[in-house]
Amino acid sequence: MYCISKKLEISAAHSLQLSYESKCSRMHGHNWQLEIFLVSRDKLNEDGMVEDFTHIKKVIQSKMDHANLNEIFDFNPTAENIGKWIVEEFDTCYKVNVQESLGNTATVIDENKIKGIEFIVK
Numbered sequence: 001m002y003c004i005s006k007k008l009e010i011s012a013a014h015s016l017q018l019s020y021e022s023k024c025s026r027m028h029g030h031n032w033q034l035e036i037f038l039v040s041r042d043k044l045n046e047d048g049m050v051e052d053f054t055h056i057k058k059v060i061q062s063k064m065d066h067a068n069l070n071e072i073f074d075f076n077p078t079a080e081n082i083g084k085w086i087v088e089e090f091d092t093c094y095k096v097n098v099q100e101s102l103g104n105t106a107t108v109i110d111e112n113k114i115k116g117i118e119f120i121v122k
Contacts, residue, residue: 001041004049006056008034014069014077027068030100034060036086037095039114050092059089083108 013029016022040050069077073085083096087110094113099105 002050003039006036010064017076033099035097038092079106
């Protein structure tokens with residue numbers, strides 16, 4: 001089994017559509033800290049990798065960095081929804097930590113991608 005992770009910082013703005021009154025409904029920005037976890041059960045790609053670190057960075061930064069997330073996504077850009085989008089972007093991605101500010105982190109885990117793999121998800 002092969003496991004890799006990639007850490008990224010993304011600068012992006014968003015406003016949230018909420019069912020209650022909140023200052024987060026106004027446009028504001030974050031320096032998002034992302035940690036992406038990928039796994040391959042028993043084989044690597046033709047280049048000997050689970051996924052190229054540069055490719056992971058390019059996919060995420062080209063979409064999100066220095067962007068208004070409300071303009072690029074068709075969902076409410078909460079930390080949880082951004083994590084879900086990242087997990088779905090990569091076949092081998094099973095877990096993402098999305099930190100929008102110190103002390104505020106969402107973790108998204110796709111249990112279907114790790115079924116049958118015996119290891120501790122940290």
